[in-house]
Each structure stands twice: as C-alpha cells, then as structure tokens.
Amino acid sequence: MTSKYVANARGVCLRTITYWKKKSRNGESLSDRPHSGRPKALTCVAKIVITKSVGKRFHSTQKLAAKLTGAGHKCSQSTVNHFMKNDLGLKAYKLAKIRKLMKNQKKARLQFALARKNWTFDDWKNVCFSDESTFQLFPPTNHQTDRVWASNSSQVPR
Numbered sequence: 001m002t003s004k005y006v007a008n009a010r011g012v013c014l015r016t017i018t019y020w021k022k023k024s025r026n027g028e029s030l031s032d033r034p035h036s037g038r039p040k041a042l043t044c045v046a047k048i049v050i051t052k053s054v055g056k057r058f059h060s061t062q063k064l065a066a067k068l069t070g071a072g073h074k075c076s077q078s079t080v081n082h083f084m085k086n087d088l089g090l091k092a093y094k095l096a097k098i099r100k101l102m103k104n105q106k107k108a109r110l111q112f113a114l115a116r117k118n119w120t121f122d123d124w125k126n127v128c129f130s131d132e133s134t135f136q137l138f139p140p141t142n143h144q145t146d147r148v149w150a151s152n153s154s155q156v157p158r
Helices: 003-010 014-025 044-052 061-070 077-087 103-115
Strands: 091-094 147-150
Touching: 003 014, 044 061, 044 077, 061 077
Parallel strands: none
Antiparallel strands: 091 147
C-alpha cells in the first residue's frame, strides 16, 4: 500500500504516515513518548468530588475549589470551571424563580388549617401527605453564585 492510501484510509496527514514508517524502519517504538508540559491540577479524588456535586444546589465552583484546597487537593475556581465545562460537558444554569403564594392559595390553606385545628393524633394517623417540599431558612445572599451545573435545563431542580 502507498503512504497516501494509508493516510486517506486512516484519516491522518501524509506526513504522519511517513513519520511512522521512518520510526518502524529504524526499529523505534510507535507508542507515544511522555509529553512535556504542566501536569494536570486535578487529582482523581478531586474529579470524583466535583462530579458528585453536579446537579446540587449551592455548590458554586468557588466553594468547590475552596473545599478541595482545604482537603489538600490544590485547585482554583477556573480549574473546577474548566473541568465541568470541558470534561463533563456541563453548563451552569441559573435557578428558576419560584412564585410566592397567591391570596386565594393562602386563604385555602388557612381554611384547611382551621377546619382541622381540633383534630387529635388518631385523626392525623389516617392522613397521607404526598407532596414533599424542602425549605431553606437562610438562602444564599449572592444569587449570582447560585448556579446548578447540568447538561441541559430540564435537569435543573425547581
């Protein structure tokens, strides 16, 4: 086979095939040599910690970087940002604002509570609450850092 045919078949440059042929003729290994440059800043443990924080609220890249640095895995906010964007393919989404209760909803809740004000413990045993909601007493002060990292907007919690 010609070098040009191999280059087209493999989808690489003709110079690359020529380089490989020259190395094989000289008896050199075709495996990659160790690369020079700066080593990766994130350790395997740091990558696992960052990956587990995906989709959770109040885990900004700044907080994650500080948490990892405190645990002995030195990294910066931009390193965490680049890992989430480039390696995990995620995007930072702003949380959707949730509306407050309307007047008629407040009134219906009050009527519900007043109607059951004198119920005993045995009365409440027969009730099954299916709507579970979480409440946070002290939300973060800076809503700009309140982002959720997800691959698309449908994965952002509401």
